[in-house]
Amino acid sequence: AQTVTQSQPEMSVQEAETVTLSCTYDTSESDYYLFWYKQPPSRQMILVIRQEAYKQQNATENRFSVNFQKAAKSFSLKISDSQLGDAAMYFCAYRTYYSGNTPLVFGKGTRLSVIA
């Protein structure tokens, strides 16, 4: 079974600075998908960014980018120009590549605080 590990339970960053959240995963599969979800105090789970394992290019979405290292099974999230609204729990998630839909496997999360 696949597992996802987020080794940083809590992180903090100054407003306008850059922060990197770590994620590692364990799998024997060669094709899969990786995601970062944000959960603000409202509880809503919001997709931040997605990476397909077969793509070598790292995904970016505005101020959010990933560093995907397939051989190392590492998938970190970089948040640039941090804003107060970025304060939230961040979850790394893995999904098997399959013709149908399969569930996401989540890490335990990293709580990010943004300091004004």
Added chain:
Amino acid sequence: DAGVIQSPRHEVTEMGQEVTLRCKPISGHNSLFWYRQTMMRGLELLIYFNNNVPIDDSGMPEDRFSAKMPNASFSTLKIQPSEPRDSAVYFCASGLREGNTEAFFGQGTRLTVV
């Protein structure tokens, strides 16, 4: 689209009572997932359906938990009888079976069993 709709948002019940959580997936989505979130265990998959058929219920903690999906637009998660250790946030999520999209989550139901 209104997104995934869960009800109720909050539920407080006494130990031993039956609890039913409800979910309406996004129209057109044919996969549905139930997750439970606790501080200790994080987000755990309880059960998921493809085309209204349960595919994997190995995450359902015990026989007190049951889930149904009678049609493509509605699912329930029932706990009977409820226990204090069932207190958690329960999320429903939906997605498309075809293609490789992310799961879209509802707002969750915070269940407190006293």
